Amino acid sequence: MATRKKSTSKSKHPVSRGKSGRPPRQRHAQAHAAHRAKSPQKWSHHVMETSDAMDIEHDVFKTGSAESIAQSLKRSSTKSRRRKGTPFQSAMSMLNFYINRAGRNLPKARRDTLQQAKRKLREAFGRAP
Structure with missing residues (x-):
C-alpha cells in the first residue's frame, strides 16, 4: 500500500497577515464597523463636508x-476657494457626483433635468455641447 507524503505547508495559498494578525479583509471590516458606530451619516455627506470640493448652495440639485x-x-x-481644478471641472464634477450617488433612486424626470443641467452648464462656460 502506498502512503501519501504530507506537505509541510498548511495550505496552497497562505494568507498574508498585517500587524494585527488578521487578514486584510477582517481588518477593513473592523474599521468599517467602528466608523459606522461613530457616524450614522452617509459617506458621501462626509466627502462633501471634508474634502476639497467646492461649496455649493443648499439643496441646489433637489429643486429648480x-x-x-x-x-x-x-x-x-x-466663488469657491476650496476647489482644485478649473471652475468648469469643479461644477461638472459636483453634478456628476450627485447623479452617480443617487443611482437608481433618482426618478427619471429628475435625471433628465440634471442631464439638461449638464448641457446648460457647458453653455454657461462657453464649452461645446
Missing part, C-alpha cells in the same frame, strides 16, 4: 430647473 441648477453651480464654482 436645469437653468437654475447650472447657474447656481457656475456661481458656486467661480
Whole structure:
C-alpha cells in the first residue's frame, strides 16, 4: 500500500497577515464597523463636508430647473476657494457626483433635468455641447 507524503505547508495559498494578525479583509471590516458606530451619516455627506470640493448652495440639485441648477453651480464654482481644478471641472464634477450617488433612486424626470443641467452648464462656460 502506498502512503501519501504530507506537505509541510498548511495550505496552497497562505494568507498574508498585517500587524494585527488578521487578514486584510477582517481588518477593513473592523474599521468599517467602528466608523459606522461613530457616524450614522452617509459617506458621501462626509466627502462633501471634508474634502476639497467646492461649496455649493443648499439643496441646489433637489429643486429648480436645469437653468437654475447650472447657474447656481457656475456661481458656486467661480466663488469657491476650496476647489482644485478649473471652475468648469469643479461644477461638472459636483453634478456628476450627485447623479452617480443617487443611482437608481433618482426618478427619471429628475435625471433628465440634471442631464439638461449638464448641457446648460457647458453653455454657461462657453464649452461645446
